[in-house]
Amino acid sequence: MEILASYLAGAWHPGTGPATSLMNPTTDEPVATVHGHGLDLGGALAFARDRGGAALGALTFAERGERLAAMAKAMHGAREELIALAVANGGNTRGDAKFDLDGASGTLAHYAELAKGLGDRRVLIDGDAIQLGRTARLSGQHAWVPRPGVAVFVNAFNFPAWGLGEKLACAFLAGMPVLCKPATATALVTYRVVKLWADAGLLPEGTLQLLCGPAGDLLDHLGPFDVLAFTGSSGTARTLRSHPRVVGESVRVNIEADSLNAAVLAPDVDLGSETGRLFLADVVRDMTQKTGQKCTAIRRVLVPADRRADVIDGLRERLATIAIGDPSRDDVRMGPLATKAQQRDIEAGIARLAAATDEGYGGTGAIAPLGVAPGVGCFVGPVVRTTADAAGCAVMHDHEVFGPVVTVAAYDGDAGAAARLVARGHGSLATSCYSDDKDWLARFVPAAGAVSGRVYIGSEKMASLSPGPGTALPQLQHGGPGRAGDGAELGGLRGLALYQQRVALQGDATILKGLA
Secondary structure (H helix, E strand, C coil): CEECCEEECCEEECCECCCEEEECCCCCCEEEEECCECCCHHHHHHHHHHHHHHHHHCCCHHHHHHHHHHHHHHHHHCHHHHHHHHHHHHCCCHHHHHHHHHHHHHHHHHHHHHHHHHCCCCCEEEEEEEECCCCCCEEEEEEEEECCCCEEEECCCCCCCHHHHHHHHHHHHHCCCEEEECCHHHHHHHHHHHHHHHHCCCCCCCCEEECCCCCCCHHHHCCCCCEEEEECCHHHHHHHHCCHHHHHCCCEEEEECCCCEEEEECCCCCCCCHHHHHHHHHHHHHHHHHHHCCCCCEEEEEEEHHHHHHHHHHHHHHHCCCCEECCCCCCCCECCCCCHHHHHHHHHHHHHHHCCCEEEECCCCCCCCECCCCCCCCCCCCEEEEECCCCCCHHHHHCCCCCCEEEEEEECCCHHHHHHHHHCCCCEEEEEEECCCHHHHHHHHHHHHCCEEEEEEECHHHHHHCCCCCCCCCCCEECCCHHHCCCCEECHHHHHHHHEEEEEEEEEHHHHHHHC
16 A cells, blocks of 8 residues: 655655555545654755745746646646546546646646746736836836745645645746645645656755645744645634744735635526526536535525525436446546545534525435445435525525535525625635626626625626636636635736735836846
8 A cells, every 4th residue: 555755855755653544435445544743844844945945046937837837747647547546535536536637737737828928037027117206217116026935735635636736836936935735635646746746857956845644843833934825624724823833923824715605596597598507507516526525616506586496496407317426437427525524524514504494405415326335435415405585594604514515595686685695604715696687797796796706607608618616717816705714826927926025126217127
Protein backbone atom coordinates (compact mmCIF):
# COMPACT_ATOMS: atom_id res chain seq x y z
CA MET A 1 0.00 0.00 0.00
CA GLU A 2 1.32 3.43 -0.92
CA ILE A 3 2.57 5.71 1.86
CA LEU A 4 1.99 9.39 1.11
CA ALA A 5 5.17 11.31 1.82
CA SER A 6 5.41 15.09 2.20
CA TYR A 7 7.46 17.13 -0.25
CA LEU A 8 9.36 19.60 1.94
CA ALA A 9 12.64 21.51 1.46
CA GLY A 10 13.24 19.81 -1.87
CA ALA A 11 12.89 16.19 -0.69
CA TRP A 12 10.22 13.59 0.06
CA HIS A 13 9.71 12.80 3.78
CA PRO A 14 7.49 9.84 4.81
CA GLY A 15 7.00 11.18 8.33
CA THR A 16 6.75 9.25 11.55
CA GLY A 17 4.16 8.31 14.15
CA PRO A 18 0.74 6.64 13.87
CA ALA A 19 -0.57 5.89 10.40
CA THR A 20 -3.83 7.31 9.08
CA SER A 21 -5.56 5.33 6.35
CA LEU A 22 -7.13 6.88 3.29
CA MET A 23 -10.26 4.90 2.45
CA ASN A 24 -12.19 3.96 -0.65
CA PRO A 25 -15.68 5.31 0.22
CA THR A 26 -17.32 2.75 -2.07
CA THR A 27 -15.77 -0.36 -0.55
CA ASP A 28 -14.55 0.86 2.89
CA GLU A 29 -11.11 -0.53 2.02
CA PRO A 30 -7.85 1.43 2.60
CA VAL A 31 -6.08 2.76 -0.51
CA ALA A 32 -3.07 4.53 1.07
CA THR A 33 -1.62 5.58 4.42
CA VAL A 34 0.02 8.74 5.75
CA HIS A 35 2.09 9.33 8.87
CA GLY A 36 2.83 13.02 8.75
CA HIS A 37 4.47 13.56 12.16
CA GLY A 38 8.08 14.49 12.90
CA LEU A 39 8.34 17.00 10.04
CA ASP A 40 10.25 20.28 10.22
CA LEU A 41 7.47 22.62 9.13
CA GLY A 42 9.21 25.76 10.32
CA GLY A 43 12.19 24.80 8.18
CA ALA A 44 9.89 24.15 5.22
CA LEU A 45 8.36 27.63 5.44
CA ALA A 46 11.80 29.22 5.74
CA PHE A 47 12.94 27.20 2.70
CA ALA A 48 9.97 28.53 0.72
CA ARG A 49 10.64 32.14 1.67
CA ASP A 50 14.38 31.96 0.99
CA ARG A 51 14.70 29.58 -1.95
CA GLY A 52 11.21 29.61 -3.45
CA GLY A 53 10.78 33.37 -3.33
CA ALA A 54 14.16 33.91 -4.98
CA ALA A 55 13.45 31.30 -7.66
CA LEU A 56 10.13 32.86 -8.62
CA GLY A 57 11.53 36.38 -8.38
CA ALA A 58 14.15 35.47 -10.97
CA LEU A 59 11.40 34.56 -13.45
CA THR A 60 9.38 37.02 -15.49
CA PHE A 61 5.60 36.71 -15.70
CA ALA A 62 5.95 35.05 -19.09
CA GLU A 63 8.43 32.50 -17.71
CA ARG A 64 6.17 31.69 -14.78
CA GLY A 65 3.35 31.23 -17.26
CA GLU A 66 5.45 28.72 -19.21
CA ARG A 67 5.80 26.65 -16.03
CA LEU A 68 2.05 26.80 -15.43
CA ALA A 69 1.38 25.66 -19.00
CA ALA A 70 3.76 22.74 -18.51
CA MET A 71 1.99 21.78 -15.27
CA ALA A 72 -1.37 21.78 -17.06
CA LYS A 73 0.05 19.66 -19.87
CA ALA A 74 1.57 17.17 -17.42
CA MET A 75 -1.77 16.78 -15.64
CA HIS A 76 -3.55 16.18 -18.92
CA GLY A 77 -0.99 13.55 -19.89
CA ALA A 78 -1.65 11.65 -16.65
CA ARG A 79 -5.40 12.18 -16.81
CA GLU A 80 -6.45 8.53 -16.89
CA GLU A 81 -4.27 7.62 -13.93
CA LEU A 82 -5.57 10.58 -11.93
CA ILE A 83 -9.18 9.74 -12.78
CA ALA A 84 -8.67 6.21 -11.44
CA LEU A 85 -7.23 7.61 -8.20
CA ALA A 86 -10.18 10.02 -7.83
CA VAL A 87 -12.63 7.14 -8.28
CA ALA A 88 -10.81 5.01 -5.70
CA ASN A 89 -10.08 7.63 -3.03
CA GLY A 90 -12.84 10.20 -3.56
CA GLY A 91 -15.78 8.06 -4.66
CA ASN A 92 -15.98 10.16 -7.83
CA THR A 93 -17.68 8.98 -10.95
CA ARG A 94 -15.55 9.39 -14.05
CA GLY A 95 -17.44 12.57 -14.91
CA ASP A 96 -16.94 14.00 -11.41
CA ALA A 97 -13.23 13.18 -11.51
CA LYS A 98 -12.87 14.94 -14.86
CA PHE A 99 -14.73 17.97 -13.46
CA ASP A 100 -12.11 18.28 -10.71
CA LEU A 101 -9.04 17.48 -12.79
CA ASP A 102 -10.00 19.49 -15.86
CA GLY A 103 -10.96 22.40 -13.61
CA ALA A 104 -7.42 22.34 -12.20
CA SER A 105 -5.57 21.99 -15.49
CA GLY A 106 -7.89 24.47 -17.19
CA THR A 107 -7.24 27.09 -14.51
CA LEU A 108 -3.48 26.59 -14.79
CA ALA A 109 -3.72 26.93 -18.57
CA HIS A 110 -5.85 30.08 -18.27
CA TYR A 111 -3.28 31.81 -16.08
CA ALA A 112 -0.51 30.64 -18.40
CA GLU A 113 -2.27 32.51 -21.21
CA LEU A 114 -2.67 35.62 -19.05
CA ALA A 115 1.06 35.49 -18.34
CA LYS A 116 1.84 35.82 -22.04
CA GLY A 117 0.18 39.21 -22.06
CA LEU A 118 2.27 40.36 -19.09
CA GLY A 119 5.48 39.53 -20.91
CA ASP A 120 8.94 40.06 -19.49
CA ARG A 121 7.87 42.23 -16.56
CA ARG A 122 8.06 41.37 -12.87
CA VAL A 123 5.95 44.29 -11.59
CA LEU A 124 2.24 44.89 -12.25
CA ILE A 125 1.06 48.47 -12.70
CA ASP A 126 -2.14 49.54 -10.93
CA GLY A 127 -3.78 52.46 -12.69
CA ASP A 128 -2.27 55.49 -14.40
CA ALA A 129 0.58 57.69 -13.22
CA ILE A 130 -0.51 60.63 -11.07
CA GLN A 131 1.02 64.12 -11.29
CA LEU A 132 2.01 65.20 -7.78
CA GLY A 133 3.91 68.46 -8.39
CA ARG A 134 3.59 71.60 -10.46
CA THR A 135 4.75 69.56 -13.43
CA ALA A 136 4.57 65.89 -14.35
CA ARG A 137 8.21 65.48 -13.29
CA LEU A 138 7.10 64.59 -9.75
CA SER A 139 4.68 61.69 -10.15
CA GLY A 140 3.08 58.85 -8.28
CA GLN A 141 2.29 55.35 -9.43
CA HIS A 142 0.65 52.37 -7.72
CA ALA A 143 2.13 48.96 -8.42
CA TRP A 144 1.86 45.35 -7.27
CA VAL A 145 4.95 43.39 -6.15
CA PRO A 146 5.21 39.83 -4.71
CA ARG A 147 5.00 39.52 -0.94
CA PRO A 148 8.27 38.16 0.54
CA GLY A 149 6.54 35.29 2.30
CA VAL A 150 4.93 31.92 1.62
CA ALA A 151 1.33 31.12 0.68
CA VAL A 152 -0.03 28.31 2.87
CA PHE A 153 -3.01 26.47 1.38
CA VAL A 154 -5.27 24.45 3.68
CA ASN A 155 -7.62 22.76 1.23
CA ALA A 156 -10.91 20.89 1.46
CA PHE A 157 -11.59 17.22 0.74
CA ASN A 158 -13.99 17.68 -2.17
CA PHE A 159 -11.63 19.08 -4.85
CA PRO A 160 -8.13 17.66 -4.30
CA ALA A 161 -6.94 18.78 -7.75
CA TRP A 162 -8.93 21.94 -8.47
CA GLY A 163 -8.46 23.23 -4.92
CA LEU A 164 -4.71 23.19 -5.46
CA GLY A 165 -4.79 24.36 -9.07
CA GLU A 166 -6.97 27.43 -8.57
CA LYS A 167 -4.86 28.77 -5.72
CA LEU A 168 -1.49 27.75 -7.13
CA ALA A 169 -2.09 29.39 -10.51
CA CYS A 170 -2.57 32.80 -8.90
CA ALA A 171 0.18 32.53 -6.27
CA PHE A 172 2.78 31.13 -8.66
CA LEU A 173 2.11 33.78 -11.31
CA ALA A 174 2.12 36.48 -8.62
CA GLY A 175 5.59 35.33 -7.57
CA MET A 176 4.82 33.79 -4.18
CA PRO A 177 5.96 30.26 -3.19
CA VAL A 178 3.41 27.78 -1.85
CA LEU A 179 3.04 25.12 0.82
CA CYS A 180 -0.15 23.08 0.32
CA LYS A 181 -1.84 20.95 2.99
CA PRO A 182 -4.69 18.99 1.38
CA ALA A 183 -7.43 17.31 3.39
CA THR A 184 -5.98 13.98 4.47
CA ALA A 185 -9.03 11.88 3.56
CA THR A 186 -8.71 12.54 -0.19
CA ALA A 187 -5.05 13.56 -0.48
CA LEU A 188 -4.07 10.80 -2.93
CA VAL A 189 -4.85 12.87 -6.04
CA THR A 190 -3.07 15.98 -4.71
CA TYR A 191 -0.03 13.88 -3.77
CA ARG A 192 0.16 12.30 -7.22
CA VAL A 193 -0.18 15.66 -9.00
CA VAL A 194 2.63 17.26 -6.99
CA LYS A 195 4.84 14.19 -7.45
CA LEU A 196 4.14 14.31 -11.18
CA TRP A 197 5.30 17.93 -11.37
CA ALA A 198 8.32 17.40 -9.11
CA ASP A 199 9.51 14.34 -11.04
CA ALA A 200 9.19 16.28 -14.30
CA GLY A 201 11.38 19.11 -12.94
CA LEU A 202 8.60 21.70 -13.29
CA LEU A 203 8.96 23.15 -9.80
CA PRO A 204 11.80 25.61 -9.23
CA GLU A 205 13.40 24.98 -5.84
CA GLY A 206 11.08 25.81 -2.95
CA THR A 207 8.20 27.09 -5.11
CA LEU A 208 5.73 24.32 -4.19
CA GLN A 209 5.82 22.07 -1.13
CA LEU A 210 3.27 19.49 0.01
CA LEU A 211 2.29 18.50 3.54
CA CYS A 212 0.39 15.20 3.77
CA GLY A 213 -1.31 14.43 7.06
CA PRO A 214 -1.94 16.64 10.10
CA ALA A 215 -1.07 20.33 10.11
CA GLY A 216 0.99 19.95 13.30
CA ASP A 217 2.64 23.22 14.29
CA LEU A 218 2.47 24.69 10.79
CA LEU A 219 0.60 27.85 11.81
CA ASP A 220 3.04 28.53 14.65
CA HIS A 221 5.67 29.43 12.06
CA LEU A 222 3.68 31.93 9.97
CA GLY A 223 5.10 35.42 9.59
CA PRO A 224 3.79 38.91 8.75
CA PHE A 225 4.25 38.61 4.98
CA ASP A 226 2.73 35.14 4.62
CA VAL A 227 -0.74 34.32 3.28
CA LEU A 228 -3.07 31.67 4.71
CA ALA A 229 -5.72 30.54 2.19
CA PHE A 230 -8.33 28.13 3.54
CA THR A 231 -11.26 26.27 2.01
CA GLY A 232 -13.56 24.36 4.36
CA SER A 233 -16.02 24.72 7.21
CA SER A 234 -16.78 27.99 8.96
CA GLY A 235 -15.89 26.37 12.29
CA THR A 236 -12.37 25.56 11.14
CA ALA A 237 -12.14 29.02 9.58
CA ARG A 238 -12.83 30.64 12.96
CA THR A 239 -10.09 28.52 14.54
CA LEU A 240 -7.58 29.54 11.89
CA ARG A 241 -8.47 33.22 12.06
CA SER A 242 -8.10 33.29 15.84
CA HIS A 243 -4.78 31.42 15.96
CA PRO A 244 -2.37 33.48 18.12
CA ARG A 245 0.30 33.59 15.44
CA VAL A 246 -2.18 34.64 12.75
CA VAL A 247 -3.50 37.41 14.98
CA GLY A 248 -0.14 38.48 16.40
CA GLU A 249 1.63 38.67 13.03
CA SER A 250 -1.38 40.10 11.13
CA VAL A 251 -1.13 37.23 8.65
CA ARG A 252 -3.22 37.85 5.56
CA VAL A 253 -6.06 35.30 5.55
CA ASN A 254 -8.42 34.31 2.74
CA ILE A 255 -11.40 32.10 3.61
CA GLU A 256 -13.88 30.17 1.48
CA ALA A 257 -16.35 28.60 3.89
CA ASP A 258 -19.96 27.41 4.17
CA SER A 259 -22.51 28.72 1.70
CA LEU A 260 -26.26 28.22 1.53
CA ASN A 261 -26.46 29.06 -2.17
CA ALA A 262 -29.94 29.79 -3.52
CA ALA A 263 -31.57 29.20 -6.89
CA VAL A 264 -34.49 31.58 -7.49
CA LEU A 265 -37.19 30.96 -10.08
CA ALA A 266 -38.92 34.15 -11.25
CA PRO A 267 -42.69 34.16 -11.85
CA ASP A 268 -42.35 34.74 -15.62
CA VAL A 269 -40.70 31.34 -16.21
CA ASP A 270 -42.70 28.38 -17.42
CA LEU A 271 -41.02 25.08 -16.51
CA GLY A 272 -41.53 23.83 -20.05
CA SER A 273 -39.59 26.77 -21.50
CA GLU A 274 -35.86 26.83 -22.26
CA THR A 275 -35.27 28.84 -19.08
CA GLY A 276 -37.44 26.51 -17.00
CA ARG A 277 -35.65 23.41 -18.26
CA LEU A 278 -32.30 25.08 -17.51
CA PHE A 279 -33.46 25.76 -13.94
CA LEU A 280 -34.43 22.13 -13.33
CA ALA A 281 -31.26 20.81 -14.97
CA ASP A 282 -29.04 23.11 -12.89
CA VAL A 283 -30.66 22.08 -9.61
CA VAL A 284 -30.35 18.37 -10.42
CA ARG A 285 -26.75 18.78 -11.59
CA ASP A 286 -25.78 20.57 -8.39
CA MET A 287 -27.46 17.92 -6.27
CA THR A 288 -25.76 14.98 -7.98
CA GLN A 289 -22.41 16.24 -9.33
CA LYS A 290 -19.70 15.30 -6.81
CA THR A 291 -22.66 13.90 -4.78
CA GLY A 292 -23.58 17.48 -3.88
CA GLN A 293 -20.17 18.04 -2.26
CA LYS A 294 -19.49 21.40 -3.89
CA CYS A 295 -19.18 24.70 -2.05
CA THR A 296 -21.06 26.34 -4.93
CA ALA A 297 -23.91 23.80 -5.01
CA ILE A 298 -27.53 24.93 -4.75
CA ARG A 299 -28.99 24.27 -1.29
CA ARG A 300 -32.12 26.50 -1.28
CA VAL A 301 -34.59 26.51 -4.17
CA LEU A 302 -36.97 29.49 -4.02
CA VAL A 303 -40.02 29.27 -6.29
CA PRO A 304 -43.34 31.13 -6.64
CA ALA A 305 -45.98 29.46 -4.49
CA ASP A 306 -48.08 28.35 -7.47
CA ARG A 307 -45.06 26.56 -9.03
CA ARG A 308 -43.88 24.63 -5.99
CA ALA A 309 -45.71 21.37 -6.74
CA ASP A 310 -44.66 21.46 -10.39
CA VAL A 311 -41.02 22.08 -9.46
CA ILE A 312 -41.02 19.14 -7.07
CA ASP A 313 -42.59 16.94 -9.75
CA GLY A 314 -39.96 18.07 -12.24
CA LEU A 315 -37.09 17.35 -9.85
CA ARG A 316 -38.58 14.01 -8.86
CA GLU A 317 -38.86 12.94 -12.50
CA ARG A 318 -35.23 13.83 -13.25
CA LEU A 319 -33.73 12.49 -10.03
CA ALA A 320 -35.48 9.13 -10.48
CA THR A 321 -33.29 8.50 -13.54
CA ILE A 322 -29.99 9.00 -11.66
CA ALA A 323 -28.18 5.67 -11.14
CA ILE A 324 -26.34 5.65 -7.78
CA GLY A 325 -23.68 3.18 -6.79
CA ASP A 326 -20.13 2.02 -7.51
CA PRO A 327 -18.63 4.99 -9.39
CA SER A 328 -16.32 2.75 -11.42
CA ARG A 329 -19.39 1.44 -13.29
CA ASP A 330 -20.23 3.12 -16.59
CA ASP A 331 -23.95 3.20 -15.80
CA VAL A 332 -23.55 5.01 -12.45
CA ARG A 333 -23.98 8.79 -12.40
CA MET A 334 -23.61 9.45 -8.66
CA GLY A 335 -21.19 7.80 -6.25
CA PRO A 336 -20.73 7.83 -2.48
CA LEU A 337 -19.84 10.68 -0.17
CA ALA A 338 -16.13 11.09 0.55
CA THR A 339 -16.07 9.79 4.14
CA LYS A 340 -18.13 8.15 6.87
CA ALA A 341 -17.98 11.41 8.82
CA GLN A 342 -19.58 13.24 5.88
CA GLN A 343 -22.27 10.58 5.68
CA ARG A 344 -23.11 10.97 9.38
CA ASP A 345 -23.22 14.76 9.10
CA ILE A 346 -25.51 14.67 6.08
CA GLU A 347 -27.89 12.14 7.59
CA ALA A 348 -28.11 14.35 10.69
CA GLY A 349 -28.72 17.39 8.49
CA ILE A 350 -31.54 15.63 6.63
CA ALA A 351 -33.15 14.74 9.96
CA ARG A 352 -32.86 18.38 11.06
CA LEU A 353 -34.55 19.59 7.87
CA ALA A 354 -37.22 16.88 8.16
CA ALA A 355 -38.34 18.30 11.52
CA ALA A 356 -39.30 21.57 9.84
CA THR A 357 -40.22 20.60 6.25
CA ASP A 358 -42.20 18.10 4.22
CA GLU A 359 -40.84 15.32 2.04
CA GLY A 360 -40.49 16.07 -1.66
CA TYR A 361 -38.30 13.19 -2.78
CA GLY A 362 -35.84 10.70 -1.40
CA GLY A 363 -37.02 10.27 2.19
CA THR A 364 -34.00 9.98 4.51
CA GLY A 365 -31.57 9.37 1.65
CA ALA A 366 -31.31 5.64 2.36
CA ILE A 367 -30.63 3.72 -0.86
CA ALA A 368 -29.43 0.38 -2.21
CA PRO A 369 -26.47 1.42 -4.37
CA LEU A 370 -25.72 -0.46 -7.57
CA GLY A 371 -22.81 -2.88 -7.42
CA VAL A 372 -22.20 -2.44 -3.69
CA ALA A 373 -22.80 -4.92 -0.89
CA PRO A 374 -25.42 -3.94 1.72
CA GLY A 375 -24.05 -1.78 4.52
CA VAL A 376 -20.81 -0.97 2.68
CA GLY A 377 -19.72 2.49 1.56
CA CYS A 378 -20.73 6.07 2.32
CA PHE A 379 -23.91 6.38 0.29
CA VAL A 380 -26.76 8.87 0.63
CA GLY A 381 -29.29 9.33 -2.17
CA PRO A 382 -30.71 12.66 -3.43
CA VAL A 383 -33.20 14.26 -1.04
CA VAL A 384 -35.68 17.07 -1.71
CA ARG A 385 -37.39 18.70 1.27
CA THR A 386 -40.11 21.31 0.82
CA THR A 387 -41.98 24.05 2.66
CA ALA A 388 -44.79 26.43 1.81
CA ASP A 389 -43.19 29.18 3.90
CA ALA A 390 -39.66 30.15 2.84
CA ALA A 391 -39.54 33.04 5.29
CA GLY A 392 -40.69 30.98 8.27
CA CYS A 393 -38.38 27.98 7.75
CA ALA A 394 -35.30 29.07 9.69
CA VAL A 395 -33.37 25.80 9.38
CA MET A 396 -33.09 26.01 5.59
CA HIS A 397 -31.36 29.40 5.93
CA ASP A 398 -29.16 28.49 8.89
CA HIS A 399 -27.68 25.04 8.29
CA GLU A 400 -25.88 23.76 5.18
CA VAL A 401 -26.23 20.06 4.41
CA PHE A 402 -23.09 19.40 2.35
CA GLY A 403 -24.45 16.67 0.12
CA PRO A 404 -27.21 15.82 -2.40
CA VAL A 405 -29.93 17.71 -0.52
CA VAL A 406 -32.06 20.77 -1.39
CA THR A 407 -35.08 22.48 0.14
CA VAL A 408 -37.75 23.79 -2.25
CA ALA A 409 -39.52 26.72 -0.63
CA ALA A 410 -42.38 28.97 -1.75
CA TYR A 411 -42.20 32.77 -1.93
CA ASP A 412 -44.62 35.33 -3.33
CA GLY A 413 -42.77 35.99 -6.62
CA ASP A 414 -41.64 39.51 -5.74
CA ALA A 415 -38.02 40.24 -6.67
CA GLY A 416 -37.37 42.17 -3.48
CA ALA A 417 -38.81 39.40 -1.33
CA ALA A 418 -36.65 36.85 -3.15
CA ALA A 419 -33.51 38.91 -2.55
CA ARG A 420 -34.34 39.23 1.15
CA LEU A 421 -34.67 35.44 1.37
CA VAL A 422 -31.30 35.02 -0.35
CA ALA A 423 -29.82 37.35 2.30
CA ARG A 424 -31.14 35.07 5.05
CA GLY A 425 -28.25 32.77 4.15
CA HIS A 426 -25.87 35.38 5.63
CA GLY A 427 -23.63 35.48 2.57
CA SER A 428 -23.26 33.14 -0.42
CA LEU A 429 -20.63 32.11 -2.92
CA ALA A 430 -23.09 31.85 -5.79
CA THR A 431 -26.72 32.87 -6.19
CA SER A 432 -28.56 31.81 -9.32
CA CYS A 433 -31.75 33.30 -10.72
CA TYR A 434 -33.84 32.27 -13.70
CA SER A 435 -35.85 34.85 -15.61
CA ASP A 436 -36.31 36.53 -18.99
CA ASP A 437 -38.05 39.51 -17.36
CA LYS A 438 -35.54 42.38 -17.41
CA ASP A 439 -37.55 44.45 -14.93
CA TRP A 440 -37.65 41.61 -12.40
CA LEU A 441 -33.93 41.03 -12.84
CA ALA A 442 -33.18 44.75 -12.48
CA ARG A 443 -34.76 44.65 -9.02
CA PHE A 444 -33.37 41.29 -7.93
CA VAL A 445 -29.76 41.26 -9.12
CA PRO A 446 -28.36 44.33 -7.27
CA ALA A 447 -29.98 43.29 -3.99
CA ALA A 448 -28.91 39.65 -4.27
CA GLY A 449 -25.48 40.69 -5.53
CA ALA A 450 -24.85 42.64 -2.33
CA VAL A 451 -24.85 39.36 -0.35
CA SER A 452 -23.26 37.08 -2.98
CA GLY A 453 -19.85 36.61 -4.51
CA ARG A 454 -21.32 35.75 -7.89
CA VAL A 455 -24.81 36.01 -9.43
CA TYR A 456 -25.62 33.58 -12.24
CA ILE A 457 -28.48 34.75 -14.46
CA GLY A 458 -30.18 31.88 -16.28
CA SER A 459 -32.20 32.89 -19.33
CA GLU A 460 -33.39 31.56 -22.67
CA LYS A 461 -30.58 32.90 -24.85
CA MET A 462 -27.69 31.62 -22.70
CA ALA A 463 -29.19 28.25 -21.73
CA SER A 464 -27.38 26.18 -24.34
CA LEU A 465 -24.01 27.71 -23.42
CA SER A 466 -24.25 27.52 -19.64
CA PRO A 467 -21.79 25.49 -17.52
CA GLY A 468 -24.19 25.87 -14.57
CA PRO A 469 -23.94 28.01 -11.44
CA GLY A 470 -21.76 25.48 -9.63
CA THR A 471 -18.73 25.96 -11.88
CA ALA A 472 -16.05 28.36 -10.63
CA LEU A 473 -14.51 29.97 -13.70
CA PRO A 474 -10.97 31.42 -13.60
CA GLN A 475 -12.16 34.58 -15.38
CA LEU A 476 -14.54 35.45 -12.52
CA GLN A 477 -13.90 35.84 -8.80
CA HIS A 478 -14.67 32.89 -6.53
CA GLY A 479 -15.61 33.76 -2.97
CA GLY A 480 -18.39 35.45 -1.08
CA PRO A 481 -19.24 37.67 1.89
CA GLY A 482 -20.37 36.80 5.40
CA ARG A 483 -20.92 33.10 6.06
CA ALA A 484 -19.05 32.29 2.83
CA GLY A 485 -15.84 33.60 4.41
CA ASP A 486 -15.54 37.08 2.87
CA GLY A 487 -12.71 35.90 0.65
CA ALA A 488 -11.98 36.12 -3.06
CA GLU A 489 -9.91 33.98 -5.42
CA LEU A 490 -9.45 33.85 -9.19
CA GLY A 491 -11.09 36.62 -11.24
CA GLY A 492 -8.32 36.83 -13.84
CA LEU A 493 -5.45 39.07 -12.76
CA ARG A 494 -7.48 40.15 -9.72
CA GLY A 495 -6.57 36.77 -8.23
CA LEU A 496 -2.90 37.77 -7.99
CA ALA A 497 -3.62 40.58 -5.51
CA LEU A 498 -3.99 38.16 -2.58
CA TYR A 499 -0.34 37.20 -2.97
CA GLN A 500 1.09 40.63 -3.77
CA GLN A 501 1.62 43.92 -1.98
CA ARG A 502 0.26 47.11 -3.52
CA VAL A 503 2.88 49.82 -3.11
CA ALA A 504 2.63 53.54 -3.86
CA LEU A 505 5.69 54.75 -5.76
CA GLN A 506 6.58 58.44 -5.62
CA GLY A 507 9.39 60.14 -7.50
CA ASP A 508 10.74 61.24 -10.84
CA ALA A 509 8.33 60.29 -13.63
CA THR A 510 11.09 58.91 -15.86
CA ILE A 511 12.42 56.65 -13.13
CA LEU A 512 8.92 55.42 -12.26
CA LYS A 513 8.23 54.64 -15.89
CA GLY A 514 11.43 52.62 -16.10
CA LEU A 515 10.57 50.63 -12.97
CA ALA A 516 7.13 49.90 -14.35
